Structures are given as C-alpha cells and as structure tokens.
Amino acid sequence: MKEFKINDPQPAFIQLLSFFKALADEKRLKIIGLLAQKPQSVENISAALGLSVSTTSHHLSRLSKAGLVSARAEGYYSIYSLNTEKLHQMSQQVLQPQNLPELAPEAVEDVFERKVLNAFIDAEGRIKAFPAQQKKFLVLLRYVVNAFEPDTTYTEKEVNEILLRFNPDTAQLRRSLVEHHLMSREGGGGQYWRTDETP
Amino acid sequence: MKEFKINDPQPAFIQLLSFFKALADEKRLKIIGLLAQKPQSVENISAALGLSVSTTSHHLSRLSKAGLVSARAEGYYSIYSLNTEKLHQMSQQVLQPQNLPELAPEAVEDVFERKVLNAFIDAEGRIKAFPAQQKKFLVLLRYVVNAFEPDTTYTEKEVNEILLRFNPDTAQLRRSLVEHHLMSREGGGGQYWRTDETP
DNA sequence: AAATTAATTTTACAATTATCGAATTAGATT
DNA sequence: AATCTAATTCGATAATTGTAAAATTAATTT
Structure with a gap:
C-alpha cells in the first residue's frame, strides 16, 4: 500500500479536478463524443470540429493527461481512442456522496x-x-x-x-x-x- | 423573461458542459466538499477557502446556475446547501457510454x-x-x-x-x-x- | 537521399474567467 | 428612522486558457 499522507496534497482531489477540467470545454466534450463512435486520427477529428490540427492536438493532449483517451501510432498517424473504463470509473466512483466531504479543506470553525x-x-x-x-x-x-x-x-x-x-x-x-x-x-x-x- | 427554446442546440450537451465547467475549478470543488459536510453561510465558506466574500458569492452563483447548490434565506444570511440528488443524477446518468456518441457533432466523412x-x-x-x-x-x-x-x-x-x-x-x-x-x-x-x- | 505526410511543440495572441474592492441591495437591530 | 450586517452586483485587473500559424519531429514514400 502507498503512503499518501506526507506532503501529498490529496491526489484524489487533483485527479478529480483534472478530470473536470479536461471535460469543461465544448470542443473536448465533442471529441469524447466522436471517439465514442470510433477511434480516429487527429486530422479527422479536427475536420469534424472545424478546428486547426494544432489546436486539436492540444485538446487531445489534455484529455490524454487526464487519462480519458489514448493514442496508438499507426503509420505516421496517431489514432486516438476513448478510454471507456476510465470514463466509467470516474463518473461512477468519484462523485459518490461519501467521498465528497474529503474534497473540502479542513473545516473552519464557524x-x-x-x-x-x-x-x-x-x-x-x-x-x-x-x-x-x-x-x-x-x-x-x-x-x-x-x-x-x-x-x-x-x-x-x-x-x-x-x-x-x-x-x-x-x-x-x-x-x-x-x-x-x-x-x-x-x-x-x-x-x-x-x-x-x-x- | 428570456426565450431559450428557439435555436437551442442540444440542451443535454449544454447542461453537461455547464456541469463540468461548474466543477472545473479548485475553489468550487472545495465548496462542494464543504457543503457536503453541512449547509453554510457565504461568509463561512469564504473563510474556509481564504477567499473574499464577493469571489465566493460569484462561485456559488456559478454552482447554483448549474443546479448543484441552492440557497435559502435565513435572516440576512444566505445558507447554501448541496443538491445531492442533482449531483448524483449527473454523475450517474450523463456519462453513460450509450449517451456519449450524441455529444459529437454530425460525423464527418473520413x-x-x-x-x-x-x-x-x-x-x-x-x-x-x-x-x-x-x-x-x-x-x-x-x-x-x-x-x-x-x-x-x-x-x-x-x-x-x-x-x-x-x-x-x-x-x-x-x-x-x-x-x-x-x-x-x-x-x-x-x-x-x-x-x-x-x- | 529527397520529398511527402501527419502530428507535436513552440510562439503569440485573443477570449475567458478568477479575483478583489467598492457600491448597492435586502434584512435586522437599536 | 437610522444604523448595522450579510450578501450580491459592478468595475477593473491579473491569470488562465483556447486558438492558430510557424517550426520541429517522426515516419513513409519515391
């Protein structure tokens, strides 16, 4: 088992925050929808969104850092696909009522x-x-x-x-x-x- | 009152986006944690977060627009509390795999x-x-x-x-x-x- | 080897937004 | 009525971030 206590400012909080930040954008949310249909290349995604390739790459990088998508190299293509398990895990586990109070800073006296x-x-x-x-x-x-x-x-x-x-x-x-x-x-x-x- | 209906592209998408945007902020996520412990006044929350009252009020307003918290007037206090059902509903329903493809724009030919x-x-x-x-x-x-x-x-x-x-x-x-x-x-x-x- | 192609990274800029102080509003107390 | 208190709204500023063009990288084809 890991020791999370010392100097580790709530990894669960960080993870949850980056999860929400990753999905708090119109284009990135649409990318999730596109990849839910089938794995696709960056160029294809950028065409579907009406975005430049570089911008799309940036969005994919953010989603990837949050663990929501991953890429496999295929020729000189990067084929991105959705990490459905991760998505499912996050939406199921992390907002459960019993975990919520841990998100708060130490409660301040009234x-x-x-x-x-x-x-x-x-x-x-x-x-x-x-x-x-x-x-x-x-x-x-x-x-x-x-x-x-x-x-x-x-x-x-x-x-x-x-x-x-x-x-x-x-x-x-x-x-x-x-x-x-x-x-x-x-x-x-x-x-x-x-x-x-x-x- | 405003007319929202006409030209309303996918209300589900909008709702989901504003849900994620509401939670994609460190302070707002902590507010969720605080309110999960007990309903609290704006001043109390701002003290716990180390934020000014006006900033806290702004965050609460954003959370409120997303339907995640609500306030009841009590004296000249506003006591905010968590809408746990809404939170539960969103985390359960909306990221289900079968709904994801609908988030995408019309698929573009390859x-x-x-x-x-x-x-x-x-x-x-x-x-x-x-x-x-x-x-x-x-x-x-x-x-x-x-x-x-x-x-x-x-x-x-x-x-x-x-x-x-x-x-x-x-x-x-x-x-x-x-x-x-x-x-x-x-x-x-x-x-x-x-x-x-x-x- | 040279040229082509897809993607990433870098740089720069525009748009959004978190933040706070000041002004205002609503409610309660004296 | 005048004062006080908590909250909200307004105005301004700083920080973040979405965006694209240009430069770079990685892989493939001719």
Whole structure:
C-alpha cells in the first residue's frame, strides 16, 4: 500500500479536478463524443470540429493527461481512442456522496460563532454581557452547556455553581438553557441534565 | 423573461458542459466538499477557502446556475446547501457510454478517404492513376466495389465490363479486389460476387 | 537521399474567467 | 428612522486558457 499522507496534497482531489477540467470545454466534450463512435486520427477529428490540427492536438493532449483517451501510432498517424473504463470509473466512483466531504479543506470553525464568542466572552471565559440578538445568545448558551457532562444529572445547586463560572445571573442562564432545549429538567424536582444532541 | 427554446442546440450537451465547467475549478470543488459536510453561510465558506466574500458569492452563483447548490434565506444570511440528488443524477446518468456518441457533432466523412478520392478520381469518376501506397489503393478499391450489387454473382466478362468504367487495367483491379477480399471468386470457374461486409 | 505526410511543440495572441474592492441591495437591530 | 450586517452586483485587473500559424519531429514514400 502507498503512503499518501506526507506532503501529498490529496491526489484524489487533483485527479478529480483534472478530470473536470479536461471535460469543461465544448470542443473536448465533442471529441469524447466522436471517439465514442470510433477511434480516429487527429486530422479527422479536427475536420469534424472545424478546428486547426494544432489546436486539436492540444485538446487531445489534455484529455490524454487526464487519462480519458489514448493514442496508438499507426503509420505516421496517431489514432486516438476513448478510454471507456476510465470514463466509467470516474463518473461512477468519484462523485459518490461519501467521498465528497474529503474534497473540502479542513473545516473552519464557524465564523459567526467565533465572532460572537470574541465579542461576549472575556479572557477568563466569562460572559461579559448578554446579547439581545437571540442567535448570538444561542451561541453563548451552546458554549456554556459544554461545561456539563453528557449523561449526567445535576441538582439545581450544582447547576448554579457551574453557571456561576460564566455569569452572576445564573437564573437567566439556567432558564434559557432549558427554554432552548439545551438542558432538560425533570418535572417537579431539581434534577437537570444535558439534552442529548442527537435529535 | 428570456426565450431559450428557439435555436437551442442540444440542451443535454449544454447542461453537461455547464456541469463540468461548474466543477472545473479548485475553489468550487472545495465548496462542494464543504457543503457536503453541512449547509453554510457565504461568509463561512469564504473563510474556509481564504477567499473574499464577493469571489465566493460569484462561485456559488456559478454552482447554483448549474443546479448543484441552492440557497435559502435565513435572516440576512444566505445558507447554501448541496443538491445531492442533482449531483448524483449527473454523475450517474450523463456519462453513460450509450449517451456519449450524441455529444459529437454530425460525423464527418473520413478526411483521408476524401483526399485520396480527390487525388485519384477524375470528374467522370474514373481512376486517373494507381497510388503506390497500399492504404490509398484500398480506398480506391472500396470505391470501385460499390459498383457491384451485394448478393449478386457476375461472370468474369461482366466484371470486366463494369471495371472498364473505372480504368482500362481491368485485370489488376479484378485481381486486387479478390486479393483484398472485397470480392470473392468461386474456385475454378469465372463466378464473382461482392464479399459480404459483415465479418 | 529527397520529398511527402501527419502530428507535436513552440510562439503569440485573443477570449475567458478568477479575483478583489467598492457600491448597492435586502434584512435586522437599536 | 437610522444604523448595522450579510450578501450580491459592478468595475477593473491579473491569470488562465483556447486558438492558430510557424517550426520541429517522426515516419513513409519515391
């Protein structure tokens, strides 16, 4: 097996990109269509497309680099033919949903959230002020709720102790956490727990 | 609204081309990867890609025109998400081998053959001279053999009469036609017929 | 050997397009 | 109403790329 990790910037990405670039041209797409009918010489292709031979040769070279066509020498002709397996392989494999996320650069933390946290959390991790905008407030609540362990129950007193690390107004925080379903409370008593994230 | 219908050359071709063009860019391919993870705002995407917001917006617009992503307004955000069905549909359907030939322009008659015929056949359809190159000579033979009906037997005399319309050297023509298996001859007698083309 | 032929490579240019900043639009907040 | 925020559109520029003519290469024919 190969080691792709070190210094190799996603060969799959490069390959996919050159595949799309190879086919992202009117003339080259038509060449694919021509070669799907039968293998042909460069001159023949250029006549069918109304292009000069040199331009056609250039296009064929690009398709060839992407592995979509290949040429065999026959006399002083180059007879190009379609690599149907390659074409099939690319169209089948590479755009499968499960492979797509790998195309992305490392996911960046949400810009909006970072902005809000920068604006309302001080260096000690405490909430400086409560934003009026609900969306921003929710960001803070999600930040706060991380202080609670999943699958653990807390008394109201314990909850308040933890919330006090963020802001003196523990009542509002506690109430909001429950309101927005980030924490759950058992009906009458003082039992709290972090709501399961999976919906 | 615009009228797209009239003079619309192969909508399938156009659609396929714009599909490939949409994905033939590094940044846009990465956007696909990002949106495959989760729907995101323009600002978030631009941060992940290291691009300006306006450039990102432009890329998203291109992807959107190709039908690969769509946006929903949420507050003053545009949350873009991936159209996975469309992506799946395109990658599955459109590059299937049986559809490929339709991408080509109307097939042009073979350039080499046309050249040879122009060079060696006069205005009356007669062979001006016999080319030394075997490949060219074969083109002439295939041209000549069309004067014979399929599934018909001819005597040697009839064959010579027909060949005389092309060139006085009927003996060479007759012999070459048989040699190259364009016509068949019954063992001893003088019965000739056009060889069936299907191999 | 000289001439011919098909293809590739090189060079130069025109067309396209990716990019960004500035201006504008649409929506939300104060 | 005035302000703020995210997104889009516009205008300009830089980079890419499709195109063809000319020069070169490779193979064949005379």
